[in-house]
Amino acid sequence: MTYEAGESAKFDVKTDLLEVVKDMRKRNVPTFADGYYRCIVDPTAMMHLRQNSDFREIARYPGQGMINPMNPITGPSANFFQGMGPTYGQAGFVAGQPVMPTGFLFEGVRWFESTNLPETTYNLIITDEDAAAKDYHGAQLIFFGPQAVGVGIGGNNAQILLNNNDDFSRFIIMIWSLFAGFEVLNKDFITVGYSFVY
Numbered sequence: 001m002t003y004e005a006g007e008s009a010k011f012d013v014k015t016d017l018l019e020v021v022k023d024m025r026k027r028n029v030p031t032f033a034d035g036y037y038r039c040i041v042d043p044t045a046m047m048h049l050r051q052n053s054d055f056r057e058i059a060r061y062p063g064q065g066m067i068n069p070m071n072p073i074t075g076p077s078a079n080f081f082q083g084m085g086p087t088y089g090q091a092g093f094v095a096g097q098p099v100m101p102t103g104f105l106f107e108g109v110r111w112f113e114s115t116n117l118p119e120t121t122y123n124l125i126i127t128d129e130d131a132a133a134k135d136y137h138g139a140q141l142i143f144f145g146p147q148a149v150g151v152g153i154g155g156n157n158a159q160i161l162l163n164n165n166d167d168f169s170r171f172i173i174m175i176w177s178l179f180a181g182f183e184v185l186n187k188d189f190i191t192v193g194y195s196f197v198y
Helices: 013-026 043-049 053-059
Strands: 037-041 092-094 097-099 104-106 109-113 120-126 130-144 149-153 159-163 173-177 180-184 190-196
Touching: 013 130, 013 190, 037 043, 043 109, 043 130, 043 190, 053 104, 120 190
Parallel strands: 037 109
Antiparallel strands: 037 130, 092 097, 104 109, 120 130, 130 190, 149 180, 159 173
């Protein structure tokens, strides 16, 4: 693969993201009940996406779940207007209680950052970096709709475990826990993007 002069090998919001969402819609990939696709994104790819000012502004504020059509101010990006902190939509606290990650919304996708994606390397040409082919690290972005992945849960469902078993209870340790197995059910409902590091 070759990226020509002036062509970015980083996943871009204005070209790549819009193309992925359009492609998923043209392939009739259904959305989840809230009307959005999901993306699990590597922190390096998230850093590249946050270089776009529009993405950066929305990514600062997590969502609150599904839109209530009777009260849209409490919609997924309502915290954008309510001044909640920059948590990337990961696990947080509501009225002092831990809640599961809700992600944040941008361009028809609910985003979740994950440090558990495998690292991949590809041999390609990025003309702005080097005219010869060489290996580049690719940070993954996995886009999908419902029925793309099957989940078999063993034991309790997803939960957040709290532990303040330290000297003088100065810290609260919060662990997201799920014992499950996963299987790809429909590859046509999954799109994998890469943002290359150079």
